[in-house]
Amino acid sequence: MSKLFSLEGRVALVTGASRGLGWAIAEALAEHGAHVVLSSRDQAALEKRAAELDKRGLSAQARAFDAADRAAGAEAVAAVQAEHGRLDILVNNAGMVHRGPIAELADEDWDRVIEVNLTAVMRLSRDAGRQMAARGHGRIINTASIMGLVARPGVASYVASKGGLVALTRALAVEFGPQGVNSNAIAPGYIVSDMTADLHNDPEFDSFVRGRTPLGRWGEAKEIGAVALFLASDASSYVNGHLLVADGGLTVSL
């Protein structure tokens, strides 16, 4: 393994790690030597995932909390710090989507998406970033979306949350950068996961994605895991405040 991508001795907290992109990110970090704290709302699912990694000789543990629970997020960061004496990498990946036209968008649905996709990320980044800054080193990686750059009808709260997340990443980069903490975001295009299963199974939408994406296909979760690995590793030591788009070229084609 190239030393540039080695995460030996590092501790990572990955939210939304029970499945999809977050699981692929957790796997990639663990495969490169990190101890990974897997998080989502489902403790049983996380424990199964941690056991999978353990069986492969990799290092992981499960810690469930709801991103919308203010106290639980802070407690999780404090617990990681207390148990391991460090938190080197925070991957804010947990996310949700609410679908429906903006004309029918209920306040509660807007609030929930903004809370989980954006406000919770601010809180975790603030709490973890403080500790990283005190140690003079750290990585914050946010899973945004190409919906933070462009919009499609029917997902207004998601578009707004991801646009906010891209901006928040820049704010984190300029505030924590001087203390040695790099903050970056990933903007995945269409990746096969539970979140996109209905779209992937819809022949019309599937052919839209294939036709519209220069690479002619959907992305795979492990392709986002690889991007996160780059942003977590020393290979990206001078990258700060960047939005790394991994969309097969979708947003650069007209």
Ligand SMILES: NC(=O)c1ccc[n+]([C@@H]2O[C@H](COP(=O)([O-])OP(=O)(O)OC[C@H]3O[C@@H](n4cnc5c(N)ncnc54)[C@H](OP(=O)(O)O)[C@@H]3O)[C@@H](O)[C@H]2O)c1
């Ligand atoms: N798939 C795509 O094409 C795509 C494209 C661009 C961006 N993204 C972003 O990538 C991230 C992961 O998406 P995915 O496609 O992997 O979706 P997914 O398969 O639906 O997974 C979402 C993950 O987030 C967790 N989660 C959801 N709400 C949570 C909450 N309130 N508190 C804690 N954890 C919560 C879920 O775990 P539990 O249910 O166990 O809590 C699960 O682990 C999201 O931020 C999404 O917006 C996805």
